[in-house]
């Protein structure tokens with residue numbers, strides 16, 4: 001979490017040392033650990049919690065509202081890893097590519113759709129956004145046009161992507177106490193085993 005904006009001890013960081021490609025669960029967990037103290041963007045576009053805390057809050061929110069959907073929860077946990085690993089402005093696409101080999105197609109697609117879901121919600125309701133999200137929305141293409149909305153809603157994962165995006169926006173609370181990464185290690189490993197088995201079965 002961002003604890004100070006001044007003073008000699010605090011250094012803003014926006015990139016991690018763990019670099020893709022990520023090929024197994026240990027590497028993905030190491031990437032998540034390295035998000036501690038790493039922010040999505042410099043102010044004013046940056047959110048007030050670091051990317052590890054943001055992912056933990058997002059996953060916790062999804063677990064509360066979608067307790068039976070572990071894939072959706074894991075997607076919430078990892079949805080913003082793309083911010084920290086490259087200069088590609090499309091962090092959702094980057095994140096999708098990073099997590100797909102470990103967490104499989106559905107989790108990866110949800111990560112890839114979370115920005116589109118934000119643009120959809122901005123077009124369809126009085127969508128309350130943080131200052132950071134409001135600024136980045138313009139860079140991400142602003143609210144969807146009607147044809148884009150129709151195409152988005154036709155996607156099988158549209159409703160789940162919207163749920164992820166709502167949790168994303170709620171996951172920016174400074175000093176909110178949520179379970180740490182250790183609570184996600186087991187479900188992530190269990191899911192990764194299922195993904196690997198499914199991939200092996202299709203080879």
Ligand SMILES: [Fe+2]
Pocket residue numbers: 054079080168
């Ligand atoms: Fe996010």
